[in-house]
Amino acid sequence: MYPAAFDYHRPGSVQEAISLLQENPEAKILAGGHSLLPAMKLRLAEPGAIVDLGSISDLKQLSLNGGATIGAMCTYDALLNSNELETMFPVLHEALAWVGDVQVRNLGTIGGSAAHADPAADIPAALVALEAEFVVVGPNGERTIPASEFFIDIFTTALEPEEVLTQIKLSAPDGNVVSAYEKFPHPASGYPVCGVAVVVTRDGSGNVSSARITATGSVYVVTRLTGAEDALTGTGGDASAVEAASERATEGVSEFAGDHYASSEYREHLTKVFVKRALNRALGN
Amino acid sequence: MNHSVSMTVNGSKRDGNVEPRTLLVHHIRENLGLTGTHVGCDTSQCGACTIMMNGKAVKSCTVLAVQAEGADIMTIEGLAKDGELHPIQEGFWEEHGLQCGFCTPGMILSSLDLLQRNPNPTEAEIRHGIEGNLCRCTGYQHIVKSIQYAANKMAGAAGDD
Numbered sequence: 001m002y003p004a005a006f007d008y009h010r011p012g013s014v015q016e017a018i019s020l021l022q023e024n025p026e027a028k029i030l031a032g033g034h035s036l037l038p039a040m041k042l043r044l045a046e047p048g049a050i051v052d053l054g055s056i057s058d059l060k061q062l063s064l065n066g067g068a069t070i071g072a073m074c075t076y077d078a079l080l081n082s083n084e085l086e087t088m089f090p091v092l093h094e095a096l097a098w099v100g101d102v103q104v105r106n107l108g109t110i111g112g113s114a115a116h117a118d119p120a121a122d123i124p125a126a127l128v129a130l131e132a133e134f135v136v137v138g139p140n141g142e143r144t145i146p147a148s149e150f151f152i153d154i155f156t157t158a159l160e161p162e163e164v165l166t167q168i169k170l171s172a173p174d175g176n177v178v179s180a181y182e183k184f185p186h187p188a189s190g191y192p193v194c195g196v197a198v199v200v201t202r203d204g205s206g207n208v209s210s211a212r213i214t215a216t217g218s219v220y221v222v223t224r225l226t227g228a229e230d231a232l233t234g235t236g237g238d239a240s241a242v243e244a245a246s247e248r249a250t251e252g253v254s255e256f257a258g259d260h261y262a263s264s265e266y267r268e269h270l271t272k273v274f275v276k277r278a279l280n281r282a283l284g285n
Numbered sequence: 286m287n288h289s290v291s292m293t294v295n296g297s298k299r300d301g302n303v304e305p306r307t308l309l310v311h312h313i314r315e316n317l318g319l320t321g322t323h324v325g326c327d328t329s330q331c332g333a334c335t336i337m338m339n340g341k342a343v344k345s346c347t348v349l350a351v352q353a354e355g356a357d358i359m360t361i362e363g364l365a366k367d368g369e370l371h372p373i374q375e376g377f378w379e380e381h382g383l384q385c386g387f388c389t390p391g392m393i394l395s396s397l398d399l400l401q402r403n404p405n406p407t408e409a410e411i412r413h414g415i416e417g418n419l420c421r422c423t424g425y426q427h428i429v430k431s432i433q434y435a436a437n438k439m440a441g442a443a444g445d446d
C-alpha cells in the first residue's frame with residue numbers, strides 16, 4: 001500500500017518547520033510515523049506535504065535537573081533507557097513499556113503520542129496524571145499549555161495547525177509520591193481497552209494529601225477521575241479507602257467508549273477495576 | 286518530486302532516487318534487490334518487514350525511504366559473516382524455528398535486537414521481545430527454543446574471548 005503522493009520537507013530547525021507549515025497549509029508534521037503513516041497508507045489521511053522533524057536534534061534532547069524536560073522527538077525506547085527518568089517518574093516508565101512492541105517503541109515518539117491524542121494511547125494517561133506541561137512553538141512564538149487544557153477530544157489537542165510541540169515538562173515529585181499504571185490490553189492491537197494511571201502523594205502521617213487518577217482507552221479522551229481522587233484524598237489509603245474510591249471512579253464521566261469488542265458498560269466496569277488495581281499496587285496494599 | 290536518498294545497507298553505501306511516498310521496504314526490495322525482507326500485513330502489525338535501522342529493529346513498511354537518509358541499515362542478507370551463519374540463524378536451523386519461513390527474517394532481526402539488550406533472556410522475556418512478529422506456522426515454541434539456542438551459543442562465544 002502506498003500513501004497518496006505528497007511533497008517531502010526535512011527542516012533542520014523548529015523555526016524552519018514553522019515556516020514550512022505556514023507555506024503549506026496542507027502539510028502534516030511527521031514524527032515517528034507510527035500513527036500517521038498507517039493512516040496515510042489506508043488513505044485515511046492524505047496530506048499534501050510532510051514536514052519531517054527527524055533532523056531537528058534539539059527535539060531529541062532529554063534533560064533531567066530536578067524535573068524533566070523531554071524533547072518531543074524522544075523515542076519511547078530512548079526514554080525507557082534512562083534510569084533516572086524511571087526513578088523519578090516510574091508511572092511514565094510503566095506506560096512507555098506498555099506501548100506496542102519493540103519495533104514501535106524504537107521509532108514512536110512521546111511528542112507524536114501526545115499530539116495524536118489517540119483515545120486509546122497509553123502515554124497521555126501518565127502525562128496527565130503527572131500534570132505535565134506542553135511547550136509549543138508557532139508563528140507567534142512559544143506558549144506553555146497545562147495538561148488539563150492540552151487534550152481536548154478524540155484526536156484533538158490544543159495545538160494549532162502551524163504549531164510544533166517541542167517539549168514536555170514534568171516537575172520533580174514533591175514529598176512522598178507513589179504511582180502506577182495498569183492496563184488491559186486489547187488482545188489483537190495491544191492498545192489499552194482501559195488504562196489507568198495513578199499518582200498519589202502522602203503527607204508525614206501517611207495520609208493521602210493529593211491524588212491524580214486518569215483513564216485512557218475506556219473514554220474518548222484521557223480523563224481525570226475526580227470522583228475517585230476526591231474520595232481517596234484525606235484517607236489513610238488502605239484497601240477499604242481504595243475500594244471506596246474505585247466505586248466513585250466513574251462519577252461525572254459523561255461517556256465511556258464502546259465498540260464491538262467491549263461495550264461502554266464493560267469499559268465503565270473495567271475503569272473501576274483498574275483504578276482499584278493501580279491504587280492498591282501504588283499504595284502497597 | 287523525486288528525492289535522492291543515500292544509506293549504508295549491509296556495509297555498502299547505496300544511493301537511490303525515490304518518490305517521497307516510497308516505503309523503505311519497497312526501496313530495499315525493489316530498488317536495492319534485497320528480497321529477504323518480506324511484506325506480510327503491510328499494516329505495521331506482523332513484523333515480516335523488520336530490518337535493523339541504526340542498530341534497532343524497525344518495521345520497514347512503516348518508514349519512508351526518505352526518512353532513512355544517512356541511516357545504517359542491516360537486512361537479513363547482512364547477518365551472516367563470511368559465509369558463516371549468525372548464531373541466531375544457526376539456532377533457527379538447529380531448533381526448527383521455521384516452517385514456511387515467511388516470518389523468519391523479521392523474527393531473526395527482532396531476536397537480534399532482544400539479545401543485544403538482554404543477552405540472557407528468560408522464556409517470558411523472549412516471548413515479550415518477539416511480540417511485534419507474527420508467525421502463522423510454528424506456534425512460536427520452536428522459535429523460542431531457537432533464540433535460547435542462540436543466547437547460549439553467544440554466551441559461550443563471549444566466554445571464549
Ligand SMILES: Cc1cc2nc3c(=O)[nH]c(=O)nc-3n(C[C@H](O)[C@H](O)[C@H](O)COP(=O)(O)OP(=O)(O)OC[C@H]3O[C@@H](n4cnc5c(N)ncnc54)[C@H](O)[C@@H]3O)c2cc1C
Nearest residue numbers: 029031032033034035036100108109112113115121122165
Ligand atoms: C503496531 C502498532 C502498535 C501500537 N501500539 C500502541 C499502544 O499499545 N499504545 C499506544 O499508546 N500507542 C500505540 N501505537 C501508536 C504509537 O505509539 C505511535 O508512535 C504514536 O501514536 C504516534 O507517535 P509518532 O511519533 O509515531 O507520531 P506520528 O505518527 O509521526 O504523528 C502522529 C500525529 O501527531 C502529529 N505530530 C507528531 N509530532 C508532533 C509535534 N512534535 N508537534 C505537532 N504535531 C506532531 C503528526 O502530525 C500526526 O498527526 C502503536 C502503533 C503501531 C504501529
Ligand code: FES
Nearest residue numbers: 325326327332346
Ligand atoms: S509488513 Fe510491515 S509489519 Fe507487516
Ligand code: FES
Nearest residue numbers: 384386420421422
Ligand atoms: S514459519 Fe511460516 S509464518 Fe512463521
